[in-house]
Amino acid sequence: MSGEYASTLVTDETTLGERVASTVIGIGLLVFMLSVLAVARVVTEEASVLGVGLYDFLAGGLLAMGLGVFVVGVGSALGAFDTTPDETPGTVTAGAFGIIAAAAVWLATLQLGVLGPLGGFPVGLLAGAVTFVGLGLLSEDIGSTLPAVVVAVAVSGTVLTNLLTPAWLWDPEWLSAAFSGSMTIPTLTAAAALLTAWAGAKSYGGYGSEGRQAGAYLLVALNALGMLAVLLAVILFIVTKGIGPAFEGFSLYPFDWPFVLNGYSFRPDVVNGVFPAIVGTLYLVVGATVTGVPVAVAAAVFLTEYAEQGPFVGAVEIATNGLWSTPSVVYGLFGYAFLVPRLGGTTSLLSGILVLGFMLMPLCLITSREAIKSVPDEYRDASAALGVSQWETIKSVVVPAAMPGIVTGVILGVGRIAGETAPILLVMSGGLRDDAPNVLGSFEFTSAPPFVANDALLQSAPALPYQLYATITSGVSAENAVEYGWGTAFVLLVVVLSFYAVGIATRMYFRRRLNHE
Amino acid sequence: MSNTTLNETERPDDPDERTTTVGESEETIQPSWRQYHFDGDSKISVSGLDVHYGDDHALKDIGMEIPEESVTALIGPSGCGKSTFLRCLNRMNDRIRAAEIDGEVSYDGENIYGDGVNLVELRKRVGMVFQAPNPFPKSIRENVSYGPRKHGDIRTGFFDRLTGRDDREQRDRIVEESLRKAALWDEVKDRLDENALSLSGGQQQRLCIARCLAVDPDVILMDEPASALDPIATAKIEDLIEQLAEEYTVVVVTHNMQQAARISDQTAVFLTGGELVEYGDTDQIFENPNSDRVEDYITGKFG
Structure with missing residues (x-):
C-alpha cells in the first residue's frame, strides 16, 4: 500500500523544469513591469532596452516565456519532469481561456474586416465554447500551459512581424474611441506576460494543488505589490513636483524656510x-x-x-x-x-x-x-x-x-x-x-x-x-x-x-x- | 441543560417529596439528605432559592447552610446549576438580565436579596474568583490594589498627595500581604510593575485570588478555579484553598471529584435539573452517600 506515491517526498535539488519555470516567471515580471510603465508613458516607445527597441524587447521576452512554458508543459505531459497534474485544468481555467479565445477571435474578425462588427460575435462565442470544452478534455499540464503559450506567441508574433506597430491605429466607425499601437502593444504584452507567468508559476509548483497554490500566490502577491506601487507612485509624483517649490530659498544656517x-x-x-x-x-x-x-x-x-x-x-x-x-x-x-x-x-x-x-x-x-x-x-x-x-x-x-x-x-x-x-x-x-x-x-x-x-x-x-x-x-x-x-x-x-x-x-x-x- | 424529564406542571406540591427521573432510576429526594448538621455558626444560609433564565428553571428550591471558615465544595455534572448557585451568593447573577431570582440568601443573618442591600459592600465581603484567570491588563501592583483604590480606601492620586494624604505605603503593605496570602509574593516581589498578563496561567489565577483578598472579604467564591490550569498549578491552588479556609469561608465549584474530596470539609451534590440532591460531610458523601444517584455520579456511572 505504501511506497506507491507518484512523486517523491523529498527533493533536495531544483529540477530543470523548476529552473525553466522560474526563469519564465522572472522574465514575465520584467516584461509586465516594463509594459505597465509603457502604458503609463513613463517609458516611451523610443526607449531601447539592451540595444533593442522597447516593443521588440517586450515581444522577444514574451516569445521566450512562451517557449519556456511550452517546454515545461509538454515535458510534463511526456513524463520528462516529476509533476502531479490533475486530469483536467479545471472549470475556472478553461472558462478564462475560453473567454480570451472568444474575445481574440471576435477582435480578429473585426480587424480583418470580415462578417461586420456584430457578425464576428457568434463566431467568437463558438471559438470560446470550443476552447472551453477542448481544454476540459486535456490534462492539467497541457491544458493550462498550451493556451498561455498560444497567447504569448500570438502577441509577440504580431509585434515582431510588424503586423502591429506603434503607428498602427484602429478607429472603428461604430465606436467613438480609437486605439493606437503605442497603447495597444504594451497593454497586450502586459496581459500576456501576466497570463504566461501564471502558467509558469503553475508549472513551477508541478501542477495539482501545489501548482494552483503557486499560481494564486503569484497573482495575490502581485496585487499587494501593485498597491504599494500605486502609493509610491502618488507620493513620488507629488514629491518630485513639489519639493522644488517647497524648498525654494531654503537654508539651514541661518535657518530659513520661506515657503513654510x-x-x-x-x-x-x-x-x-x-x-x-x-x-x-x-x-x-x-x-x-x-x-x-x-x-x-x-x-x-x-x-x-x-x-x-x-x-x-x-x-x-x-x-x-x-x-x-x-x-x-x-x-x-x-x-x-x-x-x-x-x-x-x-x-x-x-x-x-x-x-x-x-x-x-x-x-x-x-x-x-x-x-x-x-x-x-x-x-x-x-x-x-x-x-x-x-x-x-x-x-x-x-x-x-x-x-x-x-x-x-x-x-x-x-x-x-x-x-x-x-x-x-x-x-x-x-x-x-x-x-x-x-x-x-x-x-x-x-x-x-x-x-x-x-x-x-x-x-x-x-x-x-x-x-x-x-x-x-x-x-x-x-x-x-x-x-x-x-x-x-x-x-x-x-x-x-x-x-x-x-x-x-x-x-x-x-x-x-x-x-x- | 436538560430538564425535559421534569415538567413544571408535574411538580408536586411539597417540594421536599419530589420525584426525579434520570435514565432508568427513579428516586425521591429525602429532605434529610440535604440537612447538614455542624457545630459553630453558619456564614451563609440559603432557603427556597429558585432561579429562572427565561423559561429555563435553572435552580429549584435550594436550601443550604454554609458554615464559616471551612471549604464547601459544590459538585455535579455540567448544566446542573452549581455555578448559577455560586453566582447567587454575591448577586453576580444580577448582571444577567434574563435571570429571575426568588428566595432568600442570608449573609450573617441579613437577606442579601432584601431591600436596601448595598451591592458594593456585599461584594467587598463576598469575593469571587473565576474559572479562567482574568487579571486586568495592568501591572501586578495595580491589579492587587485595584479594589481598595476604587473603593477609596487607598488614595495615591496627585491631589491626594498635594493635600498631604499619601497611602502608597499602605498600598504596598496591602499588596504584599495579599500576595503573600495567595502564595505568590516570592515569585513576583521583584517585578510588581510588570504587566500581569506576562505571568503564567497558574500565577495569574493566584494573582486574581490576591486581588480578591485585597478588599478584605469574609467569603471567597471560586468557580472551578483550577480547571484551566495544569496539574502543578492546580496543586498550588488546592493548597492555597486549604490555607485560606483557616481565615475565610470558601465555597468552591468543581468538576473534579478528587479535588472536592481532597480540599473540602463539606460537599453539596447538584444533579441535572438544578436540584440539590445531597449535602453533607465530604467523607460521608464520598464514602457512604444516601442517594443512589449521588453514588452513581461519584463512582462515575452517571454524569
Whole structure:
C-alpha cells in the first residue's frame, strides 16, 4: 500500500523544469513591469532596452516565456519532469481561456474586416465554447500551459512581424474611441506576460494543488505589490513636483524656510509661502478632533455599556451609518445654510471646525463601539465582583483596554477630514493671505453674552486643501501659481502624514501600556 | 441543560417529596439528605432559592447552610446549576438580565436579596474568583490594589498627595500581604510593575485570588478555579484553598471529584435539573452517600 506515491517526498535539488519555470516567471515580471510603465508613458516607445527597441524587447521576452512554458508543459505531459497534474485544468481555467479565445477571435474578425462588427460575435462565442470544452478534455499540464503559450506567441508574433506597430491605429466607425499601437502593444504584452507567468508559476509548483497554490500566490502577491506601487507612485509624483517649490530659498544656517514660514505677500521679490494655511489646517483638525472625538467616545460608551440593544440603539446605529456615508459636500451645505448664518454671518474658522467635527463623529463612534465591544467581559465581571461600580469599571478598565482601537478610529477620521475640500469651500473659504489666524491670542472678554469673543474664530482662515484647489483650478492670478500649487500639495501631504505619525505613536503608547508597561 | 424529564406542571406540591427521573432510576429526594448538621455558626444560609433564565428553571428550591471558615465544595455534572448557585451568593447573577431570582440568601443573618442591600459592600465581603484567570491588563501592583483604590480606601492620586494624604505605603503593605496570602509574593516581589498578563496561567489565577483578598472579604467564591490550569498549578491552588479556609469561608465549584474530596470539609451534590440532591460531610458523601444517584455520579456511572 505504501511506497506507491507518484512523486517523491523529498527533493533536495531544483529540477530543470523548476529552473525553466522560474526563469519564465522572472522574465514575465520584467516584461509586465516594463509594459505597465509603457502604458503609463513613463517609458516611451523610443526607449531601447539592451540595444533593442522597447516593443521588440517586450515581444522577444514574451516569445521566450512562451517557449519556456511550452517546454515545461509538454515535458510534463511526456513524463520528462516529476509533476502531479490533475486530469483536467479545471472549470475556472478553461472558462478564462475560453473567454480570451472568444474575445481574440471576435477582435480578429473585426480587424480583418470580415462578417461586420456584430457578425464576428457568434463566431467568437463558438471559438470560446470550443476552447472551453477542448481544454476540459486535456490534462492539467497541457491544458493550462498550451493556451498561455498560444497567447504569448500570438502577441509577440504580431509585434515582431510588424503586423502591429506603434503607428498602427484602429478607429472603428461604430465606436467613438480609437486605439493606437503605442497603447495597444504594451497593454497586450502586459496581459500576456501576466497570463504566461501564471502558467509558469503553475508549472513551477508541478501542477495539482501545489501548482494552483503557486499560481494564486503569484497573482495575490502581485496585487499587494501593485498597491504599494500605486502609493509610491502618488507620493513620488507629488514629491518630485513639489519639493522644488517647497524648498525654494531654503537654508539651514541661518535657518530659513520661506515657503513654510512666510505668508502670501503678493510681492515679487520674496518667496510666497503657505504658513497661514498650515496654521489654519492645524486649527481645523485639532479643533474638529477636540469637538468630535469626546462626543463620539462618550456616545459609544453609553450605547455599548449602558443602553440595552433595542429600537433606540438600532436607530442610533442606522443614524451613524447614514451620517458616515453622507457625502462631505452635503455636510458643507448644511454648515453653509445652518451654521454660517448663526455664527457671525460670514464663512468662518469656527463653522469649518464644527462641520469637520460632525464629519468625524460617526466614524469615531463606530470604531469606538467596536473597540469597547471587543474588551473581554471577564474584565467587567472581575471588576464587578470586587464591588467596583460600573462607571469606575468603564473609566479604569474598559476604556483603557479599548484605547488603541479608539485611537485607530481617530487616526482614520483625521485622515479623512484633514484633506477635505468641499465643506471648507462652503463654510470657510479663506483666500491667500500674509498672516496666520491667531486664534489663541484673540480671546477677549466682553460685557455682553456669551462674554467671550474671538474674532479670529469668526473670520475665514486659509487651509491647505482649499488653497490648493483655489490656486490650481480657479485661476487665482498669482505668479507661478502652478509651482505654488505643487509646493502646497507637498506640504499638505507632509502635514497629513505627520497627523498619521502622531496618531500611530499614540496608539503604540496605549498598546504598550496594555501589554508590557 | 436538560430538564425535559421534569415538567413544571408535574411538580408536586411539597417540594421536599419530589420525584426525579434520570435514565432508568427513579428516586425521591429525602429532605434529610440535604440537612447538614455542624457545630459553630453558619456564614451563609440559603432557603427556597429558585432561579429562572427565561423559561429555563435553572435552580429549584435550594436550601443550604454554609458554615464559616471551612471549604464547601459544590459538585455535579455540567448544566446542573452549581455555578448559577455560586453566582447567587454575591448577586453576580444580577448582571444577567434574563435571570429571575426568588428566595432568600442570608449573609450573617441579613437577606442579601432584601431591600436596601448595598451591592458594593456585599461584594467587598463576598469575593469571587473565576474559572479562567482574568487579571486586568495592568501591572501586578495595580491589579492587587485595584479594589481598595476604587473603593477609596487607598488614595495615591496627585491631589491626594498635594493635600498631604499619601497611602502608597499602605498600598504596598496591602499588596504584599495579599500576595503573600495567595502564595505568590516570592515569585513576583521583584517585578510588581510588570504587566500581569506576562505571568503564567497558574500565577495569574493566584494573582486574581490576591486581588480578591485585597478588599478584605469574609467569603471567597471560586468557580472551578483550577480547571484551566495544569496539574502543578492546580496543586498550588488546592493548597492555597486549604490555607485560606483557616481565615475565610470558601465555597468552591468543581468538576473534579478528587479535588472536592481532597480540599473540602463539606460537599453539596447538584444533579441535572438544578436540584440539590445531597449535602453533607465530604467523607460521608464520598464514602457512604444516601442517594443512589449521588453514588452513581461519584463512582462515575452517571454524569
